[in-house]
Amino acid sequence: MLKIDKLTKRFGDKTAVDSASFDVDKPAMIGIIGRSGAGKSTLLRMMNRLSDASEGSITFNGQEVTTLSGSAKRAWQARCAMIFQQFNLVPRMDVVSNVLHGTLNRRSTVATMFNLYPTGDIHKAIEILDRLGIAEHAAKRAEALSGGQQQRVAIARGLMQDPEIILADEPIASLDPMNAQTVMEALRRIHEEDGRMVIANLHTLDTARRYCDRVIGMRDGRIVFDGTPAQLTTGVARDIYGAGADFSEAATSTEIETLDRSEPVPA
Numbered sequence: 001m002l003k004i005d006k007l008t009k010r011f012g013d014k015t016a017v018d019s020a021s022f023d024v025d026k027p028a029m030i031g032i033i034g035r036s037g038a039g040k041s042t043l044l045r046m047m048n049r050l051s052d053a054s055e056g057s058i059t060f061n062g063q064e065v066t067t068l069s070g071s072a073k074r075a076w077q078a079r080c081a082m083i084f085q086q087f088n089l090v091p092r093m094d095v096v097s098n099v100l101h102g103t104l105n106r107r108s109t110v111a112t113m114f115n116l117y118p119t120g121d122i123h124k125a126i127e128i129l130d131r132l133g134i135a136e137h138a139a140k141r142a143e144a145l146s147g148g149q150q151q152r153v154a155i156a157r158g159l160m161q162d163p164e165i166i167l168a169d170e171p172i173a174s175l176d177p178m179n180a181q182t183v184m185e186a187l188r189r190i191h192e193e194d195g196r197m198v199i200a201n202l203h204t205l206d207t208a209r210r211y212c213d214r215v216i217g218m219r220d221g222r223i224v225f226d227g228t229p230a231q232l233t234t235g236v237a238r239d240i241y242g243a244g245a246d247f248s249e250a251a252t253s254t255e256i257e258t259l260d261r262s263e264p265v266p267a
């Protein structure tokens with residue numbers, strides 16, 4: 001259903017993503033791992049068309065995505081919701097309005113200006129919040145919530161579009177372990193119960209192993225591993241991260257980068 005073929009992105013003479021190819025034949029939950037700078041975010045941004053590919057193609061159910069423009073491009077962006085590390089909510093706005101922002105691209109400018117939302121959409125927003133266990137916070141300002149709750153608001157906003165694909169760029173990198181777990185469990189449930197494809201860039205190996213059916217490893221812009229968590233042995237992981245014998249399974253991509261620059265490892 002999704003086919004990424006020799007997808008490449010260059011910034012000047014830097015190749016951020018280098019001829020990346022992979023196929024997804026059914027809605028899966030896929031984790032993308034690799035050290036900081038490996039090209040994970042650039043890959044996701046091209047898929048969502050936030051960034052234009054330099055070369056290669058993305059096809060979804062036979063439709064070429066890289067060449068879409070105007071309203072067709074916006075329609076594609078609605079079909080693949082993007083979740084970011086920093087949530088990208090409007091902090092001072094209430095939770096339910098943040099979620100309703102997920103319907104923005106199908107509302108008129110006038111309705112948007114006056115914050116007019118159809119009652120059906122408001123009910124749908126509350127239902128989604130309830131499903132994610134945060135309906136009781138619907139009337140609070142987004143900034144009053146914990147990080148894990150805010151990320152679930154961002155997921156709820158994405159779900160308002162009924163996306164077929166959820167692209168998450170390090171969704172738990174700013175969260176403590178408890179909040180990280182609730183967010184990953186929410187993504188996993190959305191994948192299992194709704195049959196949506198989830199592709200998440202993850203900064204720890206542990207998380208990819210625990211929640212994903214398939215793991216893609218990137219190094220220097222290239223896909224160097226594509227397999228199941230069971231196939232992702234410590235040796236393979238060490239190769240993906242380009243780390244030495246001091247490689248730790250629990251290390252994050254940021255820590256590995258630090259290791260490599262031979263700076264002190266943060267405690």
Ligand SMILES: Nc1ncnc2c1ncn2[C@@H]1O[C@H](COP(=O)(O)OP(=O)(O)O)[C@@H](O)[C@H]1O
Binds near residue numbers: 017
């Ligand atoms: N807008 C940009 N302009 C120039 N270089 C960029 C830009 N975005 C990313 N890069 C470079 O592309 C490479 C991959 O970056 P990125 O996709 O952010 O990696 P990751 O998400 O794996 O940390 C890095 O070397 C980064 O510096």
Ligand SMILES: [Mg+2]
Binds near residue numbers: 037040041201
């Ligand atoms: Mg990134």
